[in-house]
Each structure stands twice: as structure tokens, then as C-alpha cells.
Amino acid sequence: MSTKKWYKLDNAAKIFPSVTNKGRTNTFRVSMILDHEIKPEVLQEALEIVIKRFVNLNVKLKRGLFWYYFEPNDAKPKVVKESPYICQSYKRKDLNNFLFELSYYDNRITLETFHSLTDGTGAMEMLKSICFTYLKLMGYDVEDEGLVLTEDTEVRREELEDSFVKNYDPKVKYPRNAGRAMHFVGTEYDDLWLAVIKSIMDVNQLKEITKKYDCTITEFLGSAIIYSAYKSPNVLEKTKRPFKLFVPVNLRRFFLTQTLRNFSLFIRSSISFDKELTFKDILDKVKADFKDQIQKDKLQAQIVANVKLEKNFIMRIMPLFIKELVLKLGYKTWGEGPNSLSFSNLGVVQLPKSMSKYVKRINFTSGASRGSLIGIGVVSYNNQLVLSISSAMVERDFQKNLFRFLADEGLDIIIETNELEV
Amino acid sequence: MKKCKQCRVKVSTTRKTCPLCGNFLEIINDDPVLTTYPPHQPLVQKRNLFLRILAFILIVSSLISLLINLIYNKDNLWSFYIIGGSIYLWILFKSTILSKTPIAKKLIIQMIVISLVVALIDYVSDKKLINGWSVSYVIPVLSFVTTVANIIVIMIKRMKYSDYILYFLGTIFLGFVPMILYLLKVTNILWPSLSAACLSLVTIIGMIVFGDRQTKDEIKKRFHI
Numbered sequence: 001m002s003t004k005k006w007y008k009l010d011n012a013a014k015i016f017p018s019v020t021n022k023g024r025t026n027t028f029r030v031s032m033i034l035d036h037e038i039k040p041e042v043l044q045e046a047l048e049i050v051i052k053r054f055v056n057l058n059v060k061l062k063r064g065l066f067w068y069y070f071e072p073n074d075a076k077p078k079v080v081k082e083s084p085y086i087c088q089s090y091k092r093k094d095l096n097n098f099l100f101e102l103s104y105y106d107n108r109i110t111l112e113t114f115h116s117l118t119d120g121t122g123a124m125e126m127l128k129s130i131c132f133t134y135l136k137l138m139g140y141d142v143e144d145e146g147l148v149l150t151e152d153t154e155v156r157r158e159e160l161e162d163s164f165v166k167n168y169d170p171k172v173k174y175p176r177n178a179g180r181a182m183h184f185v186g187t188e189y190d191d192l193w194l195a196v197i198k199s200i201m202d203v204n205q206l207k208e209i210t211k212k213y214d215c216t217i218t219e220f221l222g223s224a225i226i227y228s229a230y231k232s233p234n235v236l237e238k239t240k241r242p243f244k245l246f247v248p249v250n251l252r253r254f255f256l257t258q259t260l261r262n263f264s265l266f267i268r269s270s271i272s273f274d275k276e277l278t279f280k281d282i283l284d285k286v287k288a289d290f291k292d293q294i295q296k297d298k299l300q301a302q303i304v305a306n307v308k309l310e311k312n313f314i315m316r317i318m319p320l321f322i323k324e325l326v327l328k329l330g331y332k333t334w335g336e337g338p339n340s341l342s343f344s345n346l347g348v349v350q351l352p353k354s355m356s357k358y359v360k361r362i363n364f365t366s367g368a369s370r371g372s373l374i375g376i377g378v379v380s381y382n383n384q385l386v387l388s389i390s391s392a393m394v395e396r397d398f399q400k401n402l403f404r405f406l407a408d409e410g411l412d413i414i415i416e417t418n419e420l421e422v
Numbered sequence: 423m424k425k426c427k428q429c430r431v432k433v434s435t436t437r438k439t440c441p442l443c444g445n446f447l448e449i450i451n452d453d454p455v456l457t458t459y460p461p462h463q464p465l466v467q468k469r470n471l472f473l474r475i476l477a478f479i480l481i482v483s484s485l486i487s488l489l490i491n492l493i494y495n496k497d498n499l500w501s502f503y504i505i506g507g508s509i510y511l512w513i514l515f516k517s518t519i520l521s522k523t524p525i526a527k528k529l530i531i532q533m534i535v536i537s538l539v540v541a542l543i544d545y546v547s548d549k550k551l552i553n554g555w556s557v558s559y560v561i562p563v564l565s566f567v568t569t570v571a572n573i574i575v576i577m578i579k580r581m582k583y584s585d586y587i588l589y590f591l592g593t594i595f596l597g598f599v600p601m602i603l604y605l606l607k608v609t610n611i612l613w614p615s616l617s618a619a620c621l622s623l624v625t626i627i628g629m630i631v632f633g634d635r636q637t638k639d640e641i642k643k644r645f646h647i
Contacts, residue, residue, distance in 0.1 A: 006643045033457055064644045065588070071643075084460040106458050191465045197441060199431070200456075316647040361457075400429060400442040407430035414423070414432040417441040418459035 006062075006071045011164035011307050012262040013116035017061055017068050018324040019331040020089060020114075022192055023370035023392075027087040028120060028377065030127050030346075031110035033361040038104040039138070044079040046134040047102050051077055053151050054126050056160055056261055057117060060097035061090075066320055068116075073097055082110055084418070086194050086390065087367030090114040102130065107360075109134065115262070120346045120364060120377075121250055122260040125149060128351065135358055145352035158258035167255050167300060168307040178338035181244035182273070184373040186235050186393030194368055197399050198388040200361070200414045201406070203380055209409050215287055218345045221378065221387065222247060222269060222290075223283040224409075225343055228402035230273055230282070235395045242272040245286070246339035250347070251303075254296045265302050267293035268338065279405075336371040346379040356382060368392045423450045476515055480508040502546040506539040525575050526589035533568040533596065537561045553609055562600035562614035568593050569621050587640045597622030 009017075016026045051058045058077075059070035075096040082105035090099045099114040100123075109131055113123040132148045144150050189195070203217075210220045222245055229236060229243055236243075248266045257263060269289035271282060292298075309315060315323070346364045364379035368390045378387045389399055403413055424433045424447035426440035433440060433447055434456040440447055484505045491501035513535045518528045537560075544556035551557060572593050576586055600615035609615070629637060 005639065008646070062643075064646060066645065066647045069643055069646065082460050084462050085465065105460055108457060193462065196459075396442050403431050403442060404429050412432070414434055414456070415441070416434045416456055417437075419441065419462070 006069050007160065008067065008069055008162070009116055010162040010261045010263075011303075011310055012119070012264070014067070014310060015327055015331065015335070016114065016116040018327040019335065020091070022089050022091075024336075025087050025089040025367055025369065026115040027090065027112055028115065028123070028344075028364070028366045029087060029110055029112040030120065030123050030365075030379070031108050031363045032127060032131050032359050033108045033363070034131070034135075035107065035358050035360055037107050038109055038134075040079055040081075040104055042137050043102070043104055043109065043130075043134050046130055046137055047077055047079055049151050050126070050130045050133050053129065053149065053153070053155065054260065055155055056122075057098075057100060057126055059099065059117070061099060061116065063320060066316065066318070066323075068320070077102065079104060081105060082108070085192055086196060086365065086418070087112060088192065100126075118260055119248070119250075119262045119264045120344060120366075121252060121264070122262070124346060124349060124362075124364075124379075125260055128349075131359065132352075132355055135355060140358060142354045142358075143352055145354070147350055147352045148355070156258055159260040161257070161259050162261065163251070163255060163257040163259045163263045164303050164307055165310075166257070167303050168311075169300065169304060178268075178334055180241055180333075180337040181270070181340045182239050182241045183237050183340055184229075184235055184393065184398070185237050186373060186395040188370065188373070188393050194390045194392055195394075196365055196388060196390045196418045198363060198365075198386055198416050199403060199406075200416075201385045201387065201411050203383045203385050205411055206385060209411070213283060215283060216290075217380075217385070218247070218378075219283065219286050219290055221345070222343055223279065223286045224402060224405055225341065225376065226269070226271060226282050226286065227277070227279045228398055228405055229341065230277055231401045231405075232397040233273075235393070235397045236273075240272075240274060242270045243340045244268045244270045244338055246342040247290075248342070248344045249294060249299065251299060254299060265299055265306075332371070336369075339372060341374050341376065342366060342372060343376045344378065346377070349379060349381045351381070361386065363388055365390050374398065423453045424448060425450050470520070473516060473520065477512065480512055484508045499546050503543055506542045510535055510539045524585045524589065525579075526572055526586040526593070529568050529571055529575070530589045530593050530596070533564055533593065537564055540564075551608065553611075557600070557603055558609040558611040559614050561603075562618040565593075565597045565600060565618040566614075566621055569597050569618070569625060573625065584636070584640050587637065588644050591641075594622045594625050597625075 020026050058073055060073040062069055062071050073096070075098070077096065077098050080094070080101065080103050082103040095101060099117050101112045103110045103112070109127070111123055111127045111130065128148050129150065132142060132144065132150060135142045206217055206220070210217055213220060226243060226245055246266055246268055248264045251263045251265055267289065269286045271277070271285050318326070344364070344366050349362050351359055361384065362379050362381040363386050364377040365388045366375040366377040368375040370392060373391060373393045375390045376387065378385060391399070403415065406413055424435060425431070426433055426443065426445060426447055428445050429440055429442045431442070432450070435441070435447070436455060438446060484501070487501040487504045491499060513531065517523070517531050521528065540556040540560045541551065544554040545551050548554055572586070572590050576590060597618045601619035603609055604612060604615040
């Protein structure tokens with residue numbers, strides 16, 4: 001596909017351009033903290049090298065009569081100093097029509113990506129590649145060890161494929177159910193500020209705890225999150241609707257693919273706060289939901305349902321401006337409505353040994369929005385797990401309860417925050 | 423590094439109080455903070471004062487004239503000339519002079535807006551649209567001129583061809599509208615409508631005969647379903 005001049009948005013990417021605005025940016029950030037202060041000129045050079053390799057990053061979004069599409073971007077992407085406002089909308093003039101932004105601050109390199117380009121896993125691949133090239137240009141002795149896509153790795157056709165469509169099988173049936181969930185409510189920041197609290201934990205300590213509970217780290221943290229929400233009724237809607245945790249699932253685990261575009265779906269763990277709950281109750285429910293929903297055939301069914309929508313004839317011949325109207329209305333009900341909170345675990349990032357000497361920490365932040373006030377991103381690297389909570393509201397009850405709970409479970413936590421005084 | 427006794431977490435910060443609960447932090451050691459963040463700055467909102475003043479003047483003058491019109495002479499709706507003119511002025515500044523959209527798009531916007539405003543004025547002055555001067559002469563001629571202008575733009579700015587093509591095609595197809603109006607008997611003057619339609623037809627044939635791969639690719643991606 002690399003020789004082709006343009007390509008369609010993948011199945012998951014199609015919705016985002018239509019539902020993105022200043023308060024709901026569908027952007028997330030991954031960053032690496034190195035052991036020295038970043039030299040912007042070198043980073044710029046690294047970006048210009050890497051961008052040629054990542055065909056799917058080097059694009060601009062164009063409007064057709066029926067669908068959006070990507071076209072190669074001839075402009076030069078610019079490295080900028082990190083903005084205090086994280087995860088801003090891609091609809092900005094200073095981006096030169098690119099849908100990502102590479103920035104630096106002190107010893108941190110940050111890649112913010114619009115979700116139409118790729119998902120967390122894809123973005124992390126690109127960030128790895130950028131940092132690798134940067135370190136190499138700085139004169140460090142780094143080897144890719146087969147873990148990083150470097151400039152001289154060939155662009156494989158599979159990297160650009162829409163794996164959703166590839167795994168489409170019209171015979172599988174999928175029931176849709178997505179009732180509205182309980183949402184967070186609170187005092188929203190009056191500009192587009194997102195407060196971020198990052199917490200650093202030790203993976204070995206976490207493993208001891210999860211062994212005790214007989215669950216995975218994602219299940220444990222997910223349950224802790226629900227439990228803390230349960231303990232923070234004053235930042236939740238007063239409603240009988242259930243609390244639903246939205247958990248993206250990386251489909252690369254289940255389907256063979258090399259794609260660097262979107263290839264993740266989600267599951268939801270749903271629990272009603274009507275009755276008295278203990279942490280154990282929640283954990284049992286979360287474990288059951290995970291076990292029930294994270295199965296290849298169920299995920300495939302979900303793929304089918306999504307692709308079917310895109311292949312629907314009426315949907316296809318509907319002019320884009322009408323389609324956008326439908327998607328905008330539908331997104332509130334079907335996209336945001338059924339999720340109380342998004343909790344995304346990118347898993348463990350492996351770096352080449354020669355490179356990991358210089359990389360102190362990796363962060364992943366999934367941006368909150370005005371429709372979903374809290375977003376949580378988790379990534380592990382080098383036995384260190386970083387859980388980062390972004391929040392569009394001033395209240396800290398939920399975060400406080402979460403960290404107090406985790407501390408009570410015996411975790412040593414270090415937190416840091418991007419906010420000055422509120 | 424600091425510590426919050428209540429939250430039982432370490433806090434790497436220069437703050438004095440805990441970001442979670444607001445209680446005072448206890449200092450454990452003098453290690454520098456792990457990472458730093460760019461300090462908060464208020465977002466500057468750019469507002470175009472000129473456009474705001476223009477909008478204010480246009481809205482107020484339209485409303486005042488409408489009011490005077492309705493009070494003193496209901497039979498002659500002269501205020502619609504002012505309202506039509508205001509709408510046109512607004513589009514002229516907002517989407518043409520101060521906008522950075524491709525020229526072909528500006529041309530098509532101008533064509534549509536002028537056509538509508540002219541039709542409005544025609545309707546208000548004659549109380550009817552059938553056989554009015556707007557549909558008979560002005561709109562077909564406008565369409566003709568816009569198509570010619572677009573052809574010239576494309577000849578000159580070949581580089582930006584791909585940005586223009588969608589609007590160019592739009593202009594060509596709108597060129598058939600006056601002819602349709604003639605067939606629907608909205609007007610009975612044939613030659614202006616026919617000229618516009620013929621020019622559109624000739625342009626389409628020209629595009630098919632002379633159009634290169636680029637044209638076809640561009641059409642393919644713009645119209646993929």
C-alpha cells in the first residue's frame with residue numbers, strides 16, 4: 001500500500017474526525033524520559049528520518065464527498081516544546097496538517113497522536129523508533145536487537161492494513177448492548193486544562209498482591225478503580241445506572257497482524273452501585289467480565305458488527321456532512337454514554353538492552369474529555385508501572401481514594417502532578 | 423521527595439500540600455523532583471475584532487431597517503435589500519477576503535451567495551420569481567463567469583490542482599441549474615441558461631479528453647464510497 005497515494009481510514013479510525021472538538025480531542029500521549037536533557041535540533045533530525053519510515057504517520061486528513069481519507073503530507077513535521085495543555089485537538093494550524101505532535105521538555109520526549117492514525121500500541125512503536133534514532137544521532141551506542149523498527153527496516157504492507165476488515169467474517173453474529181452508564185460529575189476546568197496525576201509503582205510488589213487475589217494486574221487495577229469510584233459518590237452522578245469500566249483490548253494478541261494502524265477493541269465491566277460492595281465483590285465481577293468478554297470469537301463478533309456498519313450501503317452513499325451529523329449524535333449515545341471511565345493498559349514495553357540504559361521511564365496518558373471527565377492510562381517498563389490519571393475536573397476524591405486504597409494494599413507509590421495550585 | 427501522611431504516598435513535587443487531599447506534605451529528603459512539567463498558562467483566544475464589529479453593525483442595521491419597514495410601509499419590503507446586502511457583505515469578508523480556503527471554493531461560495539441574494543432582491547421588488555431578471559439573466563451569467571474563472575485558476579495554479587477539483591466539479595454541475603430552471607419554466611429566456619449549460623458540457627468533455635491520471639485519481643479518492 002506504500003506505493004498507493006492515498007488510503008482509507010481504518011474501521012476504528014472512521015468515527016474520530018467527525019466527533020472531535022476542542023473538549024473531546026480523542027488524542028493520547030506516550031512519552032519516554034531519558035537520562036539527559038533533550039536536544040531539540042537532534043530530535044527534529046530524528047523525526048525527519050523516522051517520518052519517512054512510518055508512512056501511516058506522514059499523512060494529512062482530507063474530506064471526500066462520502067468519507068475522509070489520508071493523503072501523504074509533503075510538509076515538514078516540527079518538534080515543539082511541550083505545551084502545558086495536554087492532548088489538544090489536532091485541528092490546529094501549527095501542526096501543518098499532521099495528526100500527531102512530537103514535543104520535548106527537559107529530558108522527556110512526548111508523542112501525542114490523534115486516534116485516527118493509530119492506537120496506543122502503534123504510537124508506542126513510533127515513539128520507540130523516534131527515541132532510538134534520536135539516541136543514535138546523539139552518538140550513543142544503541143542496537144535495535146530486533147525490537148525497534150528502524151529507518152532501514154522495510155515498510156511491510158501488513159503494517160498499513162486495516163486488520164478489522166481483514167478479519168471480517170459476515171457469518172459471525174454480535175449482539176449490541178450498550179445502555180447508558182453512570183458518569184463522573186464535578187467542577188470542570190474553565191479552559192481546556194487537563195490535570196494529570198502520574199503514579200509510579202513497582203511491578204514485583206504488584207505481582208505479589210495479584211498473586212494473593214489470584215488475578216492479573218489489569219483486573220486488580222481495574223477493580224481498584226471501580227472500588228475507588230464506588231467510594232467517591234460525590235463525584236458521581238446520582239443515578240441507578242451501573243458503573244461501566246471501559247477497557248481497550250489490543251487485538252494483536254488474538255489475531256495475527258503487523259498493523260501499525262488501529263487494531264484494538266474494548267470490553268466493558270459493568271457493576272451496579274445499588275448495594276453494599278466490598279473490593280472482593282467488585283474483583284469477582286471484573287474477573288468474570290474479563291473472562292467472559294476477552295475471547296477471540298466474541299472479539300471477532302464485535303469486529304464484524306463494526307465493519308458491517310461501515311459496509312452498509314446506505315452508510316456508504318450518505319454524503320459526508322450527513323454522516324458526520326449522524327455520527328455526532330450517535331457518539332454521545334453509543335460512544336460516550338455507556339462508559340463511566342476508560343482504563344487502558346498498554347502492557348509491558350520491551351526496549352533493546354543497549355537502549356534501555358538511557359530510558360528512565362515510559363508514560364502513557366489517555367486524555368480525559370468534557371464528555372468523560374477522567375481517563376486512565378497504564379504502561380509498564382523496566383519493572384516499573386506508571387498509572388496516569390488525566391482529569392478535566394477539579395475534584396480529587398476519586399484519585400485520593402484510589403491511591404489510599406492501593407497504599408493500604410501495601411504498594412509503595414510515588415505520585416507527581418502537572419498542576420500548580422488549582 | 424515528600425510524603426503525605428494521610429494518603430500514605432510519596433509525592434515528587436515542589437508543592438507544599440498534597441495534590442490529592444490538600445494536607446501539608448512532610449519532607450523526606452532533598453532529592454530533586456523526578457520530572458517537571460511546563461507551567462500552566464492561560465490559553466490565549468484569538469478573536470477577530472474587525473469581524474465582530476462588522477457582525478454587530480450588520481445585525482443592528484438589518485434589524486432597525488426591518489423594524490422601520492414593518493411599522494411605516496408594510497407593502498414595500500425595502501428592508502430586505504439591506505438584509506440581503508448585509509448577508510452578502512458578511513460572506514464576502516468572512517469566507518472570501520479573510521479566509522484561507524482554496525480560491526475555487528471562494529468562487530463557488532460567491533456564486534451561490536450572489537445568486538441567492540439577487541433572487542431575494544428580485545423577488546422582493548417584483549413580488550414574483552417567474553421570469554424575473556435574476557433567474558433569466560444574472561444567475562446563468564454568474565454561473566458562466568464562475569466556470570470561466572475556475573478554468574483560468576486551474577490553468578494558472580496547476581500545482582494546487584487537487585485542492586480545486588472538487589469545487590471545480592461543483593461549479594460545473596451548478597452550471598446546469600439555470601437550464602433546469604428553464605426546463606421547469608421558471609424562466610422563458612433560453613440563451614443565457616443554454617450558454618451556461620453548454621460551457622459546463624464543453625468543460626466536462628475537455629476534462630475527459632485532456633484529463634490525466636492525476637484527474638482520475640483525484641476523482642476516485644474524493645468520491646470513494
